[in-house]
Amino acid sequence: MTALRARTLLLTTLPALAAGGLLTGLGVLDAVHAALLVVVVAAVVYVWRTLEEGEDAGWPPVPEARRAGARNDVSELGWATFTRNGAVGNRMRARIVALAAARLAEHGVDLGADGPGDRAAAERLLGPDVVATMTSRGEATRAQVERWLDAVERLAPPTPDPDGRHAA
DSSP: HHHHHHHHHHHHHHHHHHHHHHHHHHHSSSSHHHHHHHHHHHHHHHHHHHHHHHHOOOOOOOOSOTTTTOOOOOOHHHTTTTHHHHHHBBBHHHHHHHHHHHHTTTTOOOOOOHHHHHHHHHHHHHOOHHHHHHHHHSOOOOOHHHHHHHHHHHOOOOOOOOSOOEEE
């Protein structure tokens, strides 16, 4: 609270308190109504002074940076899951493929590589049907996506070698 606000509150409350005490002493108001009078007068004057000074509390600024996985991302992803014809939407497909690629990268396998060694390693870890449908350009069905997610979920993190490196 600034000094001006404290001064305003003090200079408002003391006279209102004196007026309430005087009216109670004269028998015009009972104690409850006198206390209520003090509170109402203090509140009105305080709000009036605050508006007069032009102070505006305002809303806190909206955060500009969006965190990955925040509530709005979950909502958007939910709406983008399936297209009108029941196929999996491109955004959902890209998110699952990125998840699979990240999990495969932990094992030293590049899902997007053209080399036969990486594809064979990906098929060994996820299954040939999962890799085939995940890397194809065709529309994916709900059942295929469930198989993709199950395969990625089953893919355990790599176990460290005794030298501290990860073994695939």
